[in-house]
Amino acid sequence: MLQVYLSSNAQSHSIWTVFILLLQPCHRYHFILVEFELPFVGQHLMAGVVKSVKKVVTAHSQREGGGFVVRRPIGGEVDHVDPFLMLDHFKQSYGPGEAIGAPDHPHRGFETVSYILAGELQHKDSEGNSGLLSDGWVQWMTAGSGVVHSEMPSDRMMKEGGDFEGFQLWVNLPAALKMTQPRYQDVPPARIPVAISSDGCVEAKVIAGNCMGIDATIDTHTAIHFIDFRLKPGSEFSHPIPSDHNGFFYVYLGQGNVGLNDLSVQEGQAAIFNHDGSSVKLRAGSKGMKGLLICGEAIKEPIARWGPFVMNTQEQIHQAFEDYQSGKLGRPIEGAEARRKATQQAKAAQQSSGRWQQDNQSL
Numbered sequence: 001m002l003q004v005y006l007s008s009n010a011q012s013h014s015i016w017t018v019f020i021l022l023l024q025p026c027h028r029y030h031f032i033l034v035e036f037e038l039p040f041v042g043q044h045l046m047a048g049v050v051k052s053v054k055k056v057v058t059a060h061s062q063r064e065g066g067g068f069v070v071r072r073p074i075g076g077e078v079d080h081v082d083p084f085l086m087l088d089h090f091k092q093s094y095g096p097g098e099a100i101g102a103p104d105h106p107h108r109g110f111e112t113v114s115y116i117l118a119g120e121l122q123h124k125d126s127e128g129n130s131g132l133l134s135d136g137w138v139q140w141m142t143a144g145s146g147v148v149h150s151e152m153p154s155d156r157m158m159k160e161g162g163d164f165e166g167f168q169l170w171v172n173l174p175a176a177l178k179m180t181q182p183r184y185q186d187v188p189p190a191r192i193p194v195a196i197s198s199d200g201c202v203e204a205k206v207i208a209g210n211c212m213g214i215d216a217t218i219d220t221h222t223a224i225h226f227i228d229f230r231l232k233p234g235s236e237f238s239h240p241i242p243s244d245h246n247g248f249f250y251v252y253l254g255q256g257n258v259g260l261n262d263l264s265v266q267e268g269q270a271a272i273f274n275h276d277g278s279s280v281k282l283r284a285g286s287k288g289m290k291g292l293l294i295c296g297e298a299i300k301e302p303i304a305r306w307g308p309f310v311m312n313t314q315e316q317i318h319q320a321f322e323d324y325q326s327g328k329l330g331r332p333i334e335g336a337e338a339r340r341k342a343t344q345q346a347k348a349a350q351q352s353s354g355r356w357q358q359d360n361q362s363l
Helices: 043-044 155-160 315-327 335-351 357-360
Strands: 001-008 015-023 027-036 053-058 061-062 068-074 084-092 101-106 108-116 119-125 128-135 139-142 147-153 164-171 183-187 194-196 202-208 225-233 236-240 247-260 263-266 269-273 277-298 302-305 310-311
Touching: 053 068, 053 263, 068 247, 084 247, 084 277, 101 335, 119 247, 128 139, 128 183, 147 155, 147 335, 155 164, 155 183, 164 277, 183 277, 225 236, 225 247, 263 269, 302 315, 335 357
Parallel strands: none
Antiparallel strands: 001 015, 015 027, 053 269, 061 068, 068 084, 084 164, 101 147, 108 139, 108 164, 119 128, 119 147, 139 183, 194 202, 202 225, 225 277, 236 277, 247 263, 247 269, 247 277, 302 310
8 A cells, every 4th residue: 555645844835755655465664755846836735725615695785984885795794704894895876966975084993995996086084194096096094093084086076976886895903003003005006916827817906915926015914815806707716825814705796606615606795715725716607707805814802893993892992982082083184064065965966866765775
C-alpha cells in the first residue's frame, strides 16, 4: 500500500516536502522523503479548498437617510457578518427634482464605505471636508471618534434627476480604534486597480485586499477583501481567502452559483460563507453575474449599536449620544437647513409623480 503526505514551508508555501510510505506484507516498509520548490504553488493549492455556503439571504427593502429606498442583505435578517455591520444597495432612476440623499447625521465607532456605480454624491462634514463622488468612485471613511456629515445628490442630480446606484458598507472597528482620528480616503476609478483573468472572462475591481496578484490602493485597519467581480456568461473563478475569515458574496446583477455546495444566487441575494475552506468559488449563469465579494478578519468583540453609533457597551452609546447633543462630536455644517429643505421638496416631488407610492409597494 502506498501513502503520500504533503506539507509546505510555513513562511512561503513554495517549499514542499513529500513523504512517501510504501507498506509491504510482514510489516516491512520503505520510507522516501522528497523536497522540491514550486513558485506560488501554495496559493493555487490553497485555492482548491473551497468554502461552502452557510446560507443564502434575500435582501429586504426599506427607506433610509432622507427617504431613499435601499436593498439590505446584511444588517437585517442577518444582523452582521463580523466585522461587517451592514450592506446597503441603492438603485434608483430619479425624475427632475426627485433625488433624495442623507442630510446631516453623525457617526462614531466604525467605518463607512461608499462605492458609486452611477450618479453623483456630494459629501460634506463637520471637519470642513467635502467632495463629489461620481461613477466608479470609492470613499472609505473612518468615523472613529466621530463626525457629522451629509451625503446628498449633487446639485445637478437634484435638479435634472438621473440614474443613481451604488453601495454603502459599514465596517466595525476594534475597541482600540473606535476613538481614532477620523480619516477619509476618496479614491477615483483611475486609482482602483482592475485584475483580469487570463482567459479574459473575469474582471475584478480590487477595492480592498488583493486579487490575482494585484493589491488595492486603499489602506484598511483590519484585513479585508472588498472586490467587485464581473463574470461573463458561464465563466468560473476561485479566489483565495483565509479559512478563518468571515464573508459573503452579494449579487447585484445577473445570476450564478457560489461555493462548494454550488448554491444558486441571483440579483439581490447574498451567499454567507462557512469557515470550512480557504477559497471561494464563483460561477456565472447564462447572462453573466456581477457581485461584491466582501470578506474579513473577525473582531470578536461585544457590539452595542444605536442608529449611527457602534461601540462596545451601552454606556459608550449613551456617551456618544450626549457628545452629539452637546456638539462635542462635531460642529454643525453650514447649509444644514437648506439640505433638509431640499430633501422635503424631493419627497413632495416623488409623491406628486407617484414614485413614492410605487416604491412603498416594494417595502
